[in-house]
Amino acid sequence: MNTIIFIGGIGFQEVLIIALVVLLFFGGKKIPELMKGLGKGVRSFKEGLNEERSEESGEKSEK
Numbered sequence: 001m002n003t004i005i006f007i008g009g010i011g012f013q014e015v016l017i018i019a020l021v022v023l024l025f026f027g028g029k030k031i032p033e034l035m036k037g038l039g040k041g042v043r044s045f046k047e048g049l050n051e052e053r054s055e056e057s058g059e060k061s062e063k
Contacts, residue, residue: 026034 023031
């Protein structure tokens, strides 16, 4: 099998091209900062979902 199948049939070559374009746009030093911000955003989103679910079930979120 020549391609690794990701979401929607995107192969390894496409992922590699996207990674190279991101590297060209942002540079090597900026990418870790972008990923850190992305991780914080995802974490915040998950916490918000958990709080919403606990409110729906009548429980209070303790933190």
